Amino acid sequence: MTYKKLALDALTVNSANDRHGELENETAAIGWLFTNHEKAMRALAKDLAETGEVYEPPLVWLNSDAYIVFDGNRRVTCLKLIARPKRAPSVELQAFFKGLKESWSGTFPTRLECQIEPDRERIDDILLRRHTGTRGGVGRNPWTDRMTATFVERSGKGGGVNVADDIEKRLQAAGALPARKIPWSTANRLLASEGLRNRVGISVTRGKLQLTHNESLVLPIFRRVAEDLATRKVVLGDLWDNEGKVAYLDRLEAEGVLPLPPLPSPGAGSSIPPNPNPGSDPNVVPRPGPGGPTAAPFAPQPPAPKPSKRTTLIPQVNHAVVWQAHVQRHRQIWEELQFKLQLHDHPNAIAVLFRVLFELSIDNYITRTNLTAVHSNDLLKNKVKKVGADLEAKKKIDGKYASLIRKLDNADGLFSIDTMNRHVHSPEFAPSPSHLTALWDQASRLIVVCLNA
Structure with a gap:
């Protein structure tokens, strides 16, 4: 000092x-x-x-x-x-x-x-x-609670889960530890955000770390990250902010270390969940035990508590968005929709902001990925189709969700561009809380993926 x-x-x-x-x-x-x-x-x-x-x-x-x-x-x-x-x-x-x-x-x-x-x-x-x-x-x-959460997500401190410790134990059980010691603080900083954790195949749910994919797919990623950090090929300064963390994982993706296969389309109102039923899914999520890395499966999870009544468009769950500097306007709108505007009091304001957030997110993906298939005069529905096709080709969404995106130009469907536009422009098409939440539940995964581009 x-x-x-x-x-x-x-x-x-x-x-x-x-x-x-x-x-x-x-x-x-x-x-x-x-x-x-x-x-x-x-x-x-x-x-x-x-x-x-x-x-x-x-x-x-x-x-x-x-x-x-x-x-x-x-x-x-x-x-x-x-x-x-x-x-x-x-x-x-x-x-x-x-x-x-x-x-x-x-x-x-x-x-x-x-x-x-x-x-x-x-x-x-x-x-x-x-x-x-x-x-x-x-x-x-x-600091407010949200400011404190921002600190925890950036630094990996005070979050209650030692991700690096769990990863080290899994690598040790598999005989795949690097020769040098893994710097826990750097690993925890890299994986402090749920959106970044999801990219390497893990999730923190109810204070516990779980795998989102088969361990045979996830362990090589753990090994590579651990080796990069242990040999100081990647150091704390490289991962100080979300831009640096995303850039590192993007490099791993370009090298073929990532991405993992896309998870099945989540249910309404959920973020990307861990595997709910390891016994019936080929992506069984094992926990390391005395007999090796695949010795004991996850124990069944207790039933989720009954959800409280939803009062805002964006439910109070972790949607795994990695908030970077270039999406600050998007984040402001998101926080208004998640914490401030009430469904039964502000349906019109919510409808307008939801439409703005949706288009800004699509445009963010197009800009960040330099998607040349999109033209400057493309309508929103054409942009969405092309973004959906690109996401499917890059295996960031599964075929089921890609099919849903392709149907967005169907004027008769609830989840459609036409519905979003009429919520904003039509003097006779009044948005209701139930319709708005249904729209969000269908569109949220696309919005999150585009924000994380």
Whole structure:
């Protein structure tokens, strides 16, 4: 741990702050803080100007020639905007910060004492203790449950399941451990998100790790990942954010290590589930035991608790979306549909936002995969057909679900582009909660796959 005065211009507001997840750049991160916390940001900036004090040094990490702020982003943002009011995201805020700059008593600080940590793993340990528990204190803005979840998903800390330990035990039982020790912290960071876990054939359900495919298919993937991490071919810095994690798994896919065969189409309202009935499925999911990796099958799962009444379009389950910086608008819409808008109170708003999310997701897949079969003048139904065909060809969806996607241009069907459009544009076609949830239950898998492209 080192404390040192650093130039304010050398500090970079973290675009992957756990308050919001990954954004494009520092400007987007500053904009998010004022979009979501303008009142608090104004109060903090005013306090800084009146006292001329920063009572807690920002926690920073040196990245190339810039220091990334991991704790203290709000303070650093306010100081940056007081120093350069034109960087504020609105005319009103520019005037506000210009006034603070003019009223600053004494010499404005161009250098700021910071806590410099070269070890990013230690930085996460510090953040874990500062933000993920019930803690108060003057000047502290506690994380919400969702902010805490973002931290857990990014870092792999505090999630309750040691994925790396389970993988190591499976490899050991199969006699496939690498020669060097697997760095657990790096493996847990890579597989902290359900969407990324699904890509390597595992899922965390009710606090336990399960395989989603036959162990003979999954073990070679475990072995390759373990070897890459143990030999430091892939290091912690390569997997620091979701962009890096996805890029690594994409490389494995390009090399033929991935993908796994697609799972059968899930039931309504579900995310990708683990194998529910190992005794009757060829993709039996074994658990390692004394006799080797296939000695004992999974015990039958207890019956799922009776679901509570659904009040939002997106049910409160893990849909395994890997939220990357380029899908932040999509994430905002998703969270409104999952946490804010109520089916019985806001059916029209939900219908419109669902249609927007659906098309943005399709366009994201087209852009990220450079799908040349799609033309600029293609209607949405043609885009969807081509995306569905590409997903089936790449074995990211099964034939049953691909067939369902092909039927989306059927105007008479409930799950159709025409139905989505009429929900938005028709003065006589009123969306009902039951129709909206039925649409979501059919479309959710396509949306998730396209968001994860």
